[in-house]
Amino acid sequence: MSVFAKATASRSARAAWTGIAIAGVSALLLTACSTGGNPEPAESEEAADTGDALEIEAGERDLTLKVGTILPQSGTLAFLGPPEEAGVALAAQEINEADAGINVEVVYRDSGDTTTDIATVSVTDLLSQDVSAIVGAASSGVSLTVIDQITSAGVVHFSPANTSPDFTDYEDNGLYFRTAPSDLLQGEVLGNLIAEDGASTLGLLVLNDPYGTGLAGALKETFESAGGEVVAEELFNTGDSNFDSQLSAINAANPDAVAVITFDESKVVVPALVGSGYPGSQLYFVDGNLKDYSADFAPGLIADAKGTLPGPKLEDDFRERLLEVDPALTDFSYGPESYDALMLIAMAAYAANSVEGTDIGEYLQQVSGGSGDGEKVTSFADAAALLAEGQQVDYDGASGPITLNEKGDPTEATIGIYQYGDDNKYTRIN
Incomplete structure (x- = not known):
């Protein structure tokens, strides 16, 4: 069984999630509008808008990028905290090891859940430390309690796991982004799976x-x-x-x-x-x-119970790298998306030659391949080398191609299907 979902979007309209095929071994490209309705075949994928690409300043960099996290160390999503924090830590390690003129410092804080005010306290603390961006929260409900506080301060708010459709058209000053797809997509995959x-x-x-x-x-x-x-x-x-x-x-x-x-x-x-x-x-x-x-x-x-989870099949190499950061990991959900969030933030800072949140926000879509005509890169070292020459980049990460649209949503995504065994552990079946 093969399930692949892709979406394309123009800069003037909300992204239209692409449909899925849960039959046979081939992936069909279908288009389903966000307002519902049956998917219709799409003849071709719309090219990214390259008309508004910002220039990249060539030359060496000397930047210190401070990023905060509000990921769940407690609350009803606490099981997602370890893989997400490991993803951020791994990205920071690889960015710093690239020795490209940018040093990342990460301050880890708890998001809690919606029964507490932990996220607000954490954000207040992080803003007082002059972070340029905040990665988190995992919960859409928690992020909605702090998004105004973060974006009104001119700081990038980047979630690896928010899936609520509410964020697509949220008034965020162009500073909210996510590497997880809207649940318009997961709902479509799951609904078709149950019917099939x-x-x-x-x-x-x-x-x-x-x-x-x-x-x-x-x-x-x-x-x-x-x-x-x-x-x-x-x-x-x-x-x-x-x-x-x-x-x-x-x-x-x-x-x-x-x-x-x-x-x-x-x-x-x-x-x-x-x-x-x-x-x-x-x-x-x-x-x-x-x-x-x-x-x-x-x-x-x-x-034999089943479930869905955004993200491609986790590569063995990436799993091993996460385990080197946190050997106790048993779940890896949203670890790749967290890794990619920090990678994109750092690439945008490097492209802008600035650690101001508003400057980073202006370049995030571009370095993801959502605008501009950049060369494909899969590591920070490769991206930095091209950016230092004044060239555009298009980052494809551990969670997939990503390709952010003007709303801050990823326009390409895969939803995995999993099944439980007698041991109550899940394995991917597509």
Whole structure:
């Protein structure tokens, strides 16, 4: 099974996510507009706009770039913190080892979740240290609580994992970017996957925040467009500890499949749902809860369950490099996207020959290949060598080609499909 998703965008319109094909071994290029509807074949990919490329000043650099992070060290997404921080640390290490005239300093802080005010405190601290950019948060809901604070200070806000569609048209002074695709794409992939697996009815257990409701909406639209019916849609709030009413409603509807759109709450709701008699094999997970449950669930509890996660198949070399930074890693979700976020920030600073956040923001789309006509690069050392000669670059990273549009969204992305084994660990199957 092959699932590939790509999107293109003009500088004058919102990006249109490309559809997916979940059949055979070939990848089909389809176009699906963000307002919904069935995908239609696309004849060709629209070329990037090269008319507004900014000039690159040739010459040596002598820059110190201070970057902060607000990644989850605590809260309902804490399992994503280690791979994300490892990705940032690895990028900083490789940028500094390039010895190209720019030195990166990283200040790591916690984002918490939406039940706390940790993110605001962390951002206030980071801004007081004159950071040029802040990487994070992982949670869309958390980022929405601090995006104004960050961007109004003239600092780049770059998330490796925000997937809520709300960010695409958010008024951010041109300073918000992300390496994770909008959930308009993940919802489309997951909805088609569930339909292709033979389900005609679907239950949804949904975190009531911008991430959960945005993903649920995209999933529901796709599944129903494929002829299915959502027979239960149960919401809960971050911090809730009792899910009896939601699980009872889902069991009463007796759907063919259940999509669990949660964060760490899955450790409570999944055993409860399966314990009530619902088959664990008919569950579908998402990026917010696709994780190793071998230490949390009884063996075989979710065997054959599936899930989706943005990002290409993790290369063995990159996995080993992350493990050198943090040997304790067991989950690697959004590690590549975090690595690429800092790489792009540093390349934009190098292109601008400036560590001012607003200057970095002006060059981020360009170094990603979203504007200009740059030469492909996959490392900071190669990018710096070209930029020092005044040449344009187009960075393809560990998470894929990226190619940011004028909204700060990546316009090329892959959604992986995973399946759980008897050990409650997941492996990629596409």
